[in-house]
Amino acid sequence: MLLIDAKCGDKVKIEDFLGEDAIIKKIEAMGLRKGDVFEVLRVWGRNFLLKNETSKVVISFDVAKNIMVELLGKVVNPECECKPCKKKKHRWGWF
Numbered sequence: 001m002l003l004i005d006a007k008c009g010d011k012v013k014i015e016d017f018l019g020e021d022a023i024i025k026k027i028e029a030m031g032l033r034k035g036d037v038f039e040v041l042r043v044w045g046r047n048f049l050l051k052n053e054t055s056k057v058v059i060s061f062d063v064a065k066n067i068m069v070e071l072l073g074k075v076v077n078p079e080c081e082c083k084p085c086k087k088k089k090h091r092w093g094w095f
Contacts, residue, residue, distance in 0.1 A: 012069035019066040
């Protein structure tokens with residue numbers, strides 16, 4: 001499964017990277033390696049907050065769709081939030 005399919009509280013292991021070499025280099029520059037285990041803390045619209053033993057990383061939807069993961073399990077009591085994107089209403093003057 002792809003990282004974009006993960007939900008709050010999921011514990012995932014990175015299996016493989018998809019896409020062009022430029023995208024793979026960007027992912028590896030963030031410190032993500034094959035075999036790393038992360039917990040999905042929050043999903044905010046198109047952004048994912050991941051946590052491993054030592055650090056936290058925010059990944060956008062565009063990068064997350066290039067990461068293949070294996071679902072290891074769910075955290076029993078996750079302290080997470082899943083918030084959808086909200087469209088802003090533009091108000092013009094007094095109308």
